[in-house]
Amino acid sequence: MDFAFDTRTEELRAKLLAFMDEHVYPAEAVAEEQRALLSSPWDTPAVVEELKAEARRQGLWNLFLPDEEYGAGLTNLQYAPLAEITGRSPQLAPTALNCAAPDTGNMEVLAQFADEQQKKQWLEPLLAGEIRSAFAMTEPEVASSDATNITTHIERDGDEYVITGRKWYISGAMNPDCRIFIVMGKTDPDGADVRRQQSMVLVPRDTPGVTVRRAMKVFGYEDHYHGGHAEVVFDHARVPVTNLIGEEGGGFAIAQARLGPGRIHHCMRLIGMAERAIELMCRRAVSRTAFGKALAQQGVVHNWIADARVTVEQLRLLVLKTAWMMDTVGNRGAHTEIQAIKIATPRAVVDIIDRAIQLYGAGGVSQDVPLAELYAGARTLMIADGPDEVHQRSLARRELKKYL
Template sequence: MLSTAFRTSRLALPKRGLRLNSNSSENVRSAIPLSSLIERLNECDQIGQQIIESESTLSQFTHGQSNPTYILTSPTSKLVIRRKPPGKILPSAHAIEREYTVLKALGTTDFPVPKVLFLEENRDVIGTEFYVYEYVNGTFYKDCAMAGATIEQRKAGYEGLISTAAKLHTLDYESIGLEKYGKPDNYLSRTVETWMKQYNASLSHSESDPTMSYLYDFLKDNLPGSTRNSIVHGDLRVDNMLFTDAEVAGVVDWELSTLGEPFTDVGLLMTPYHTKPEMPIIGGLMGVNLDSVGIPREEEFVERYVDKTGFEELGEQVDYHLTFNAFRMSSILQGVYDRAKGGNASSEQALQVGKLAGFVAQQGKKHAGRFMKGNRFGEGGTGAAFTGKRAFSSSARQFSSSAKGEELKQRVKTFIDEKVMPIETEVLSQGYNGGDDEWKEHPLLDGVKAEARAAGLWNLFLPAISGCSNLEYASVAEQMGRSLIASECFNCQAPDTGNMEVLHMFGTDEQQATYLDPLMEQSIRSGFGMTEPGVASSDATNMSASITETEEGLVLNGKKWWTSNGCHPELKMLIFMGRDSDADDKPRHQQHSMVLVPFPHPGVTVERPLKVFGYTDAPHGHAEINFDNVVVPKSAYVAGKGDGFMIAQARLGPGRIHHCMRLIGMAERSLDLAVRRGEERTAFGKKLKDFQVNRHYYAESRMAIDSTRLMVLNAAKKIDEGGAKNARKEIAMIKIMAPEMAMKVVDGAMQIHGGAGLSQDYPLAHFYAWARVLKLADGPSEVHLDAVAKQVIRDVEKGN
């Protein structure tokens, strides 16, 4: 299907919607003989007028990984052709005959499907079986967050999505002749067996993942006691629907449809609530402030579906069906990967998509664990459970956090004021003064951390733990920025936060047990080895550190620096990013991998701590580390070989704005200190606050802080609405503006404090150092300026 935006021009591609293959129509014609296709179409009485080859264009849709689909545009009509892929395919897969059957039957009802014209089972026409249906007008959204839609469009879209699912699952399939379309009895048990067979048949180029065996056993051993029978779409998602402003205009891609348990469709529709928007290809809604974007919360989704169907047992079965869908999707992705490696994939993205099979299986294991703990939605999935602790209050304004977010911000602020600020000077003095204790954690921190944890103010950066959206956490991070030690008191300190994100999203069970769990407890620390002294690290493709696969495992060589936590006494793990030794023939952004390296480890040497404007930042430090023929097992790969850049982008996730919000906190405290200093000090017969130059500083600082905060909150909101890709320009702008603003505000505060502002008696000098560091640490400001300029030019050229 095509979006209405797409139909205006074949060359000017829209921001959302399916895109034409980069191949020309001639290349598509070489895959499908256009003359044979048109000759067959002209035999169909339902088409009516003759389609002329010379005036027709045939283009392939690039979205989707299964049956190749094309649009034929002629002077008289627009038709969609869906075929089986050429080459070897798995038994019972790509059953377009079944798609045609269910679409034809549903076409006799008011259920929204395209009108099918005919099925061609003669392979001689275009090389494989195919069927044809009429083009449907509607808007296509490639992601579950419906990026580009308005709030009202999302509200209507999700209401239509839930209503459409309910209508399908309550339809009398026998009355439209589909009573033999499937075997609904023992559907779950049989389907689990089928997908396990499909998975095992897709291991031509891979080893079996033991997590799939775990999921198989779980699903077989925990079959729900009560099941229902209905038409099941099998792949019911936002990107298999077309929308108008008020309803679903069409549901497509019925390849996996059958008769069976309707909750399997619902489980797939709810899967995005448990993955992040930054997740490549899959996307997600985890951490999104759903109230502010018009998307129902998970519990509301269940409630509305139950209201429309009466299927009250859904609430207690949700996590089982989330597990089922993760198992099924992992099998599908493994098949995509296997076809891609065998040269028989329908999309250029197939290899990247297929690599997500292991990650999806790990998500399934998490769903299974939640199922074993009991029902999250209360008896029958309705009633008071929907106002439980998972709910967000709907007080959001454009850049306001939810009521939950405001309450959390105030709790963090109060805790910092009452518990953190009183010990800040003493804790920092240990690092400033050097000596034997410099590289040890100050004992005063232990008690404050214990209190923060007991108060539920722990690991707030991770949406899966805190439930915070980016917009909500932004305000929390600002409060933490007011103190140089606050983030650590809540276990929200870099680089551990980013590394925990990586392990949470991509780590295996063993990796998570070894490193993620202790990091969440803050019983160990970790480092991230990416920047190198010998190359321009603003372009990560310059990276010279290498990863070589041998029979013994992975051999790592290279020098890294500015590895934060590299000198910490509790450092136990490093994430090493390097270039694969056999990467020359691979695409530019598939040449690097990330590997977990235990510390200490043979061949890993901390050469020296690097000072930042004279600060060692003890006990964490920023180390220069040498990796000399370091050997680790192949199981140390994070995600998989060649996935380094994909992981790096996901790692940035919400962390893209954390530094910026902490800088605002630093600036706020600096301004506060400057005003107090102006009140307390007198020079030349009047208070410092009464000198015009200082009053101008106060005013200009207030405007700079508030305007930068609005820019950061706008970026957070856009990330919540459509993921980090949706906010690339806004993220780049705040990474320029926030350090510049903080440097200016802090510099003025130091000036008002005189010599005291340069000393360890105030945090100002350290604030200034950090602000200056962040003009480089998150990528040089010049790189971000260039990115913003390119986007501005594109926007103008497109008339935006």
């Protein structure tokens, strides 16, 4: 395993680091000022569109998509250090590069499974950053970490599908630019194979019967930059059968294909969040005096900083190994490693950010530094894309199987 960055990765890293310094970090305060003046909290600040235009001009666009026809054609190993850099400003940088969830996963689904008409109608404007999208799977009444539990009905009626169900924490759905939902539901609820009961269909936001009911907060945050997280009701919403993605019964397999890259992208960005927290921790330690000496002179602070650095270096190597395996043996071959980083990375990054918050005292939980929002995002990823316990259960079973 050779994790040295190749020439293309080095070039993109240098360009992206400069883009962050020159454009993204200065835009963080500007975006907040502009958002306070918007008529709707879900509208996009003008500076975000400026960042998108500049990123596209510099060739820092759709870096996440390995398909050379639609994206940058980077491998997971090439994209990993770039995603890490964007994680330092998770609210602005991924969106600026058109590399923000849930659009990334949705574009991957469309690129891999959609037909040509679906690609033209929905994938192309998503790739251009002209619209946003949402992925509607999670439901409040069932444990959605097991996708076979999904209860939303997708019933065929002639040349149409009728969708009925209630979803929540549907990321991106509050954004007025969100024009399309990828909805997962059951087309064959009584089928013998529980992993062939589900299908995915494309449901335009303006379809009669689709109601975005309310925004769901996360630790009190509404996550405006990613379009929020919404409760969405589908009340006999009708779409043509041509809106089916792939085949009937293929929804579970498509969901698994979507979640593999999504999990590693989250972990890549989490490492960037940890690096931002370490930077803030060190800046605070050398600038703040308590009880007659700088915090940087306190032994416990030394321990926090040293432990954080060791942890990040360990996590980065595990994520790079996972990326390398996904490139060489595929998502299925890297199943153990994908689960390992999904378990290890969020919990470790939460701990690092927590230490940084402690070092800032009251300021750490305020809006004046990004630590509280970073904490909320990292802690949520211990649940999103499958809670830790589900991955631990699956990984342990795979380990035990060797001895049974």
